[in-house]
Amino acid sequence: MRRLIKAWLLSHPVQGLLFSLLIAGALSIGLVLQAQETAIREASARIVDPASLLIGAPGSKNDLVLGTLFHEPLTLPLLDSALWAPLLAHERVDWAAPLAFGDNWQGHLIIGTTAPFIQHLGGTAQFTSPYQAIVGSNVALEIGQQFASQHGMVAHEDNHSHAPISVIGRLPITNTPWDNAILVPIRQVWGSHGLASAIPKDPQQVGYLSANEHLHGVTAVVVQPASLASAYGLRSQFNNAQVQAFFPAEVLVRLYSTLGDVRALMNVVWAFSMLLVMIALLYGLQSLLSNLRYQFAVLTALGMRQLRLWVSLQCYVLLLLVTALLLTALISPLMASWVAGWLGQRLSMALTSGLSWQSVQLAATVAASLWLCTLPAIWWVLRRPAWIVLQTR
Numbered sequence: 001m002r003r004l005i006k007a008w009l010l011s012h013p014v015q016g017l018l019f020s021l022l023i024a025g026a027l028s029i030g031l032v033l034q035a036q037e038t039a040i041r042e043a044s045a046r047i048v049d050p051a052s053l054l055i056g057a058p059g060s061k062n063d064l065v066l067g068t069l070f071h072e073p074l075t076l077p078l079l080d081s082a083l084w085a086p087l088l089a090h091e092r093v094d095w096a097a098p099l100a101f102g103d104n105w106q107g108h109l110i111i112g113t114t115a116p117f118i119q120h121l122g123g124t125a126q127f128t129s130p131y132q133a134i135v136g137s138n139v140a141l142e143i144g145q146q147f148a149s150q151h152g153m154v155a156h157e158d159n160h161s162h163a164p165i166s167v168i169g170r171l172p173i174t175n176t177p178w179d180n181a182i183l184v185p186i187r188q189v190w191g192s193h194g195l196a197s198a199i200p201k202d203p204q205q206v207g208y209l210s211a212n213e214h215l216h217g218v219t220a221v222v223v224q225p226a227s228l229a230s231a232y233g234l235r236s237q238f239n240n241a242q243v244q245a246f247f248p249a250e251v252l253v254r255l256y257s258t259l260g261d262v263r264a265l266m267n268v269v270w271a272f273s274m275l276l277v278m279i280a281l282l283y284g285l286q287s288l289l290s291n292l293r294y295q296f297a298v299l300t301a302l303g304m305r306q307l308r309l310w311v312s313l314q315c316y317v318l319l320l321l322v323t324a325l326l327l328t329a330l331i332s333p334l335m336a337s338w339v340a341g342w343l344g345q346r347l348s349m350a351l352t353s354g355l356s357w358q359s360v361q362l363a364a365t366v367a368a369s370l371w372l373c374t375l376p377a378i379w380w381v382l383r384r385p386a387w388i389v390l391q392t393r
Contacts, residue, residue: 019324020321020323020324020327021324021327022324023328024325024327024331027324027325027366028332028335030366031336032332032336032339036339036343039352040351043175043349044252044255044349045252046176046349046350047176047349048069048249048251050069050117050120050176050222051069051248052222052223052224052247053225053234053246054068054069054221054222054223054245054246055084055234055244056077056220056221057077057080057243057244058241058243059076061244062251064244065248065251067220068099068101068219068220068222069177069248070349071109071177076219078217078218078219079220079243080217080242081215081217083242083243084098084221087223087234088209088210088211089211091226092225092226092227092230092234093223093224093225093234094225095116095223096116096221096222096223096224097113097116097117097221097223098113098209098220098222099111099117099218099219099221100113100186100189100190100218100219101219102151102152103149103150103189104150104152105147105149105150108139108180108182110181110182110184110189111182111183112183112185112188112189112190112218113183113184113185113186114185114207114208115127115208117183118134118183118207120224121171121172121174121178121183122171122172122174123169123172123183125168126207127168127206128203128206129166129203129206130187130188131188132166132167132185133147133166133167133168133182133183133184134167134170135171135181135182135183136170136181136182137171137173138179139170143168143170144166145166145167146164146165146167147165148164165188171183175349175350176350185206186209187199187206196214198213198214235247325364
C-alpha cells in the first residue's frame with residue numbers, strides 16, 4: 001500500500017501540490033480574518049483602559065473617544081474650566097487629568113496633561129518646567145534632546161515661537177496610540193496658545209493643577225474614580241446640557257456590536273468560499289483520480305480488491321489534506337503577521353498576529369470534513385468495472 005501511494009504522489013506531484021495549496025489558502029484566509037477581528041477587540045480594549053471615566057463637552061461620544069484616546073485628528077469642542085475644575089478636589093475622585101490637544105511635532109501629537117496621568121501610563125519622570133516633555137516609545141526623540149512644537153495636529157513648518165521643549169523621559173511600551181504621543185505640562189499648551197497660566201514657585205508642582213488657580217478649557221478630562229459607586233455617581237453628576245460623562249467601554253460595546261455583525265458576515269463569506277473550495281476539491285479530485293483510473297482497472301484486473309484500493313486512495317487523499325494543514329500552519333502565521341501590520345498601521349493600533357488553539361481546531365475540523373466529502377467521489381470512480389475501463393483506454 002505504501003509503494004502504491006508513493007507511486008501516485010510521484011506520478012502527479014504538481015496536481016497534488018496544487019490540491020493542497022488550494023485548501024491551505026482557503027483555510028488561511030478564514031483563520032486570519034477571525035484572528036484579526038479578535039486582535040482589534042483586544043487592541044481597542046487596551047487603548048481605552050487608561051480612561052476609566054471620560055468627561056468632555058456635549059457632542060458625539062464616538063468622536064470624543066476617537067479624538068482623545070485613539071488620537072484621531074478630529075476637531076472637538078472645549079470643555080470650560082468652570083465645569084471640570086471641581087473634579088480636581090472632588091471627594092469621589094482619586095485623580096483627574098485634563099487633556100489638551102492642538103500641537104504636534106513631525107506628526108506626533110503633543111498633548112498637554114498632568115503628572116497623575118503620566119504616572120498612570122507608567123512614566124516616572126517629573127516635570128519641573130513647562131517646557132519639558134515625556135515622549136512615547138515610538139517617538140524619535142532622545143532624552144535631553146530639544147524640539148519646537150508646531151501648530152495643529154498634522155505636520156507642517158509653522159513652529160511656535162516659545163522656548164524649545166526638552167525631553168526628560170520616555171513612557172514604557174503600551175502598544176497603544178500613546179506610544180506615538182508627546183506629553184507636556186498642560187500649562188505649556190495653554191501658554192503656547194496665548195492663555196495665561198501661573199507657574200508654581202515649587203518646580204515639583206509644575207505637573208499638577210489646583211482647583212483654586214486660573215484654569216482654561218480642555219479637550220477632555222480623564223477621571224479615576226475612588227470606587228465603582230463613585231464612578232456611577234460622577235457619571236450621573238456630570239451629565240447635563242453643558243457636559244457629558246461616560247465610560248469609554250460604552251463606546252466599545254457599540255463598536256463590538258458592529259464588529260460582531262461584520263464577523264457574522266465574514267463567517268458567511270468564508271463558509272461560501274469553503275463551499276466553493278469543496279466543489280473545486282471534488283472536481284479536482286475527480287480529475288486527478290480519473291487520470292489514475294486506468295491504473296485502478298489494471299490493479300483490479302490483477303486481483304487487487306476494491307476495498308483495499310479504496311483504503312489506499314483514502315490514505316492518499318488524507319496525506320494531501322495533512323500536507324494542506326502543514327501548509328496552513330506555515331502560511332497563516334505569515335499572512336496574519338502581514339495583515340496585522342498593514343491593518344494596525346492604518347488603524348493606529350498594535351494588533352497581535354497570533355492564532356489561537358481554537359483556530360487550529362477549526363482548521364483540523366474543516367480538513368476532516370473535506371476528507372469525509374471525498375468518500376463518495378472516490379467510490380464513484382471505483383464503481384466502474386475494470387473491463388469497461390480497459391476497453392475505453
